Amino acid sequence: MRVTSKGQVTIPQNIRERLGLFPNTEVTFDVVGDTVRIRKQKRSKNRGHQLIAHLRGKGTIKLTTDEIMALTRD
Secondary structure (H helix, E strand, O other): OOOOOOOOOOOOHHHHHHHOOOOOOOEEEEEEOOEEEEEEOOOOOOHHHHHHHHHOOOOOOOOOHHHHHHHHHO
């Protein structure tokens, strides 16, 4: 494996799948002596909570629950 000029390496697919390293997975690097260990960063929130937090406050139209239900029903 080779480091690119941008400092990037490709983690082999079988390793990514085994460890559950999907796109946008946060990782940390541990340096011990002359070795580096990469590991998945523990998340305090799951993906659903992160998505909701990201979208919170983004709506610009105020609708009641009844109005939303009417829109989804036709």
